[in-house]
Amino acid sequence: MLASLVNGQFTDTISTSDRGLLYGDGLFETLRISQAKPVFWAEHMARLERDSERLGIVFPGQQILAEEAQVLISQSKNRDEFDRGILKIILTRGQSERGYAANPDIPATRILSLSAAPQNPASYLQNGVEMRVCDIIMARSPRLAGIKHLNRLENVLARREWQDSRIVEGLLLDDRGFVIEGTMSNVFLVKDRHLMTPDLSQSGVAGVIREIILRIAGENRSMFKPVQKNLTLEDLYQADEVFICNSVIGIWPVARIEDHDFKVGKDGNPLTTELAESLNTESSTQ
Amino acid sequence: MLASLVNGQFTDTISTSDRGLLYGDGLFETLRISQAKPVFWAEHMARLERDSERLGIVFPGQQILAEEAQVLISQSKNRDEFDRGILKIILTRGQSERGYAANPDIPATRILSLSAAPQNPASYLQNGVEMRVCDIIMARSPRLAGIKHLNRLENVLARREWQDSRIVEGLLLDDRGFVIEGTMSNVFLVKDRHLMTPDLSQSGVAGVIREIILRIAGENRSMFKPVQKNLTLEDLYQADEVFICNSVIGIWPVARIEDHDFKVGKDGNPLTTELAESLNTESSTQ
Numbered sequence: 102m103l104a105s106l107v108n109g110q111f112t113d114t115i116s117t118s119d120r121g122l123l124y125g126d127g128l129f130e131t132l133r134i135s136q137a138k139p140v141f142w143a144e145h146m147a148r149l150e151r152d153s154e155r156l157g158i159v160f161p162g163q164q165i166l167a168e169e170a171q172v173l174i175s176q177s178k179n180r181d182e183f184d185r186g187i188l189k190i191i192l193t194r195g196q197s198e199r200g201y202a203a204n205p206d207i208p209a210t211r212i213l214s215l216s217a218a219p220q221n222p223a224s225y226l227q228n229g230v231e232m233r234v235c236d237i238i239m240a241r242s243p244r245l246a247g248i249k250h251l252n253r254l255e256n257v258l259a260r261r262e263w264q265d266s267r268i269v270e271g272l273l274l275d276d277r278g279f280v281i282e283g284t285m286s287n288v289f290l291v292k293d294r295h296l297m298t299p300d301l302s303q304s305g306v307a308g309v310i311r312e313i314i315l316r317i318a319g320e321n322r323s324m325f326k327p328v329q330k331n332l333t334l335e336d337l338y339q340a341d342e343v344f345i346c347n348s349v350i351g352i353w354p355v356a357r358i359e360d361h362d363f364k365v366g367k368d369g370n371p372l373t374t375e376l377a378e379s380l381n382t383e384s385s386t387q
Numbered sequence: 388m389l390a391s392l393v394n395g396q397f398t399d400t401i402s403t404s405d406r407g408l409l410y411g412d413g414l415f416e417t418l419r420i421s422q423a424k425p426v427f428w429a430e431h432m433a434r435l436e437r438d439s440e441r442l443g444i445v446f447p448g449q450q451i452l453a454e455e456a457q458v459l460i461s462q463s464k465n466r467d468e469f470d471r472g473i474l475k476i477i478l479t480r481g482q483s484e485r486g487y488a489a490n491p492d493i494p495a496t497r498i499l500s501l502s503a504a505p506q507n508p509a510s511y512l513q514n515g516v517e518m519r520v521c522d523i524i525m526a527r528s529p530r531l532a533g534i535k536h537l538n539r540l541e542n543v544l545a546r547r548e549w550q551d552s553r554i555v556e557g558l559l560l561d562d563r564g565f566v567i568e569g570t571m572s573n574v575f576l577v578k579d580r581h582l583m584t585p586d587l588s589q590s591g592v593a594g595v596i597r598e599i600i601l602r603i604a605g606e607n608r609s610m611f612k613p614v615q616k617n618l619t620l621e622d623l624y625q626a627d628e629v630f631i632c633n634s635v636i637g638i639w640p641v642a643r644i645e646d647h648d649f650k651v652g653k654d655g656n657p658l659t660t661e662l663a664e665s666l667n668t669e670s671s672t673q
Contacts (some may be wrong), residue, residue: 124538124540210635251410254412
């Protein structure tokens with residue numbers, strides 16, 4: 102069961118007139134908890150504040166969210182959630198009358214939930230994961246692109262496309278044939294020591310871990326400056342290394358997309374290994 | 388205040404782990420109540436069932452929704468809601484663990500809410516309404532097009548574009564410059580006794596009233612067969628008559644879009660008047 106705080110109160114319910122339910126009118130963050138502390142808190146808060154601004158949602162401030170996160174974590178009776186849990190923060194535009202119009206000043210609804218981290222096989226990190234290419238075409242919407250908002254039906258439909266448990270993630274493309282992301286992750290490729298990730302100005306979620314990897318790689322003298330650009334499926338197939346990332350999994354090498362195999366292991370994907378180690382160091386020394 | 392039934396229970400809250408909140412993973416219908424009866428019930432149910440099928444949401448059946456609607460309406464102590472209210476039915480995929488994947492068999496969540504109908508000025512029907520063209524570009528997504536789902540951030544952002552109360556509705560276009568709909572309505576034009584409405588295979592909501600108008604017009608011998616096709620803003624400006632429609636307002640003539648005026652009144656827009664009368668007759672003789 103989930104433990105939740107809604108606007109500072111312990112409860113597992115929200116109002117049926119909350120705009121998060123009515124219109125998906127809100128945002129969310131998923132953070133990893135390590136030793137009772139949210140990992141990359143500052144980066145998640147920076148994104149949440151920036152995306153609130155883009156949607157015109159009244160950001161309640163980092164302080165109150167930090168306090169509520171600590172209350173929730175410290176009250177957790179479940180050691181798993183405490184030691185290595187997942188904190189989900191949903192911020193909605195708040196409650197309003199029926200209809201799309203809303204008073205610009207209504208206070209946002211804060212929903213914080215804690216759950217145990219999923220038990221993912223160690224092989225995903227060591228041997229890489231298998232992906233498929235999803236049929237659903239991601240819509241292009243510059244006004245919403247990059248934002249981790251609550252309008253996630255495309256991701257839901259994409260995840261419904263397969264049941265085979267060997268397939269760990271699905272790859273999403275837009276109508277131009279450009280790769281956007283995974284259903285729950287961002288995608289990177291390495292080609293001749295160049296790190297590349299899809300441009301997300303039209304679709305997709307600009308993940309916090311994606312941003313951190315771009316920064317880490319930019320500071321690494323043994324790599325070329327990382328770039329965000331339009332990438333096709335063929336670009337991925339031609340790559341030396343491919344990996345996916347998000348806040349819960351960190352980095353997982355990709356061993357296979359459809360019928361195409363990638364080398365994984367110390368010699369197979371050295372830059373992925375290096376980036377995963379750097380990310381791990383950063384997340385544990387915050 | 389709203390009166391709500393959630394899965395048959397009187398309550399104003401839903402679970403924080405409902406997928407309607409988490410991902411906008413659901414659908415809704417907005418019905419007008421007249422003399423304690425929902426108007427065009429069969430048509431709304433047909434659409435809800437069809438759209439549930441498209442999203443893979445388990446449709447609970449019309450019977451239980453009809454029973455719950457009657458419970459809610461008959462318990463209403465507010466005469467306004469009883470005589471001329473609005474019934475909103477939300478159907479979500481249900482509750483699940485964190486993550487996009489969901490068991491295909493989980494029962495949908497049923498949320499029925501009753502509110503008083505808005506008091507719209509009589510002039511909207513008599514003299515027509517003024518519209519503006521919205522800046523936001525509607526994304527194209529064939530898999531979601533036409534469905535009245537809960538991912539409505541585009542409509543929310545569009546409605547935030549103006550505060551001027553003289554502007555009643557905003558017009559939404561896609562990236563090809565084709566008119567899709569209003570923020571809360573569908574759009575029709577009449578040109579040389581031809582009735583036309585935007586093709587909604589890429590974007591927009593295929594409204595129940597839009598469908599009924601297409602049927603009524605198709606049965607009307609004094610008009611040409613109505614068509615759904617790609618229409619530009621210029622097509623609207625060249626039209627003899629323009630109107631908008633939805634379940635709450637019925638039909639409203641459009642008197643102005645930006646700086647372009649349309650004739651409204653018995654002689655100005657005879658087909659709009661005729662269709663509004665036919666729609667009114669149908670809705671009161673069900």
